[in-house]
Amino acid sequence: MAGRRERGGRARTPEAVTAQVGGGAAALVPDRERPRAWALVVDGAPQSHVDLAVPDHLGFSYQRRLGHVIDLVAPPGAPLRVVHLGGGALTLARYTAYTRPRSTQQVIELDTALVELVRAHLPWERGWRIKVRGGDARAGLAKVPDGWADLVIADVFGGARTPAHLTSAEFLADVRRVLRADGSFAANLTDGGALAFLRGQIATASACFAEVCVAADPAVLRGRRFGNAVLWAADHSLPVPELTRRVATDPHPGRVESGPSLTAFAAGAPVVTDATATPSPPPPPHAFG
DSSP: OOOOBOTTSOBOOOOOEEEEETTEEEEEEEOTTSTTEEEEEETTEEEEEEESSOTTOOOSHHHHHHHHHHHHSSSTTOOOEEEEEOOTTOHHHHHHHHHSTTOEEEEEESOHHHHHHHHHHSOOOTTSEEEEEESOHHHHHTTSOTTOEEEEEEOOOBTTBOOGGGSSHHHHHHHHHHEEEEEEEEEEEEEOTTOHHHHHHHHHHHHHOSEEEEEEOHHHHTTSSOEEEEEEEESSOOOHHHHHHHHHTSSSOOEEEEHHHHHHHTTTOOOOOTTTOOOOOOOOTTTTO
């Protein structure tokens, strides 16, 4: 996907690549500030950002926060076993492979047409141990052996909404089955306004795991803006002070809630079950510009 060259030899910015995929109209849009970087947009909603030249560059705020989780779940450079529910442009799988060599990763992505678009135009290194499986995230998770993963990351959206069956206590029970005793679960969630969905996800994760924290833009946590929140859950103590420091010093600073403040934030929210689960709320018009 090298840019075409103008007279005098200067490379022109490459053009966007568009295709119809299972989730709608997809576009790989060149980043005019970074020569080999691309944003994946599906039906107008930004999904991923990839810099082919700098695999550890995370352009979106929620990806940076998930990157902090990847950095902090184990000593620097130690290989991980990771299950990614939802693939997008494989930004986080690339990040893990680059920053933690010899990691073994499984990506479960329902939209096989999207995977082929990314594979064709944004290929990843052949030596990286990344296996991409087509299919439903929960069905694919059920095939992962007990205690296999150090980390499970859920970043699944259909029509810009998290599917209902990936929000329940029964779903998290299967996540716990797949995790090692010292493993972690992280999820990219979106909500706004009254934040009923986010509160319910915090209550559900707190019922399934011993420790939970959430990182997000302060305006999102106050219900003033629709946006992303990254939830981190585990059965061991989480490095909340270091996560807080990193999130606060990001290009777009965020806030971390944990302990009593997070309990108060989710107070009264019921635990979500398969019988009561609903998709995350749709983004408001023009939420993504």
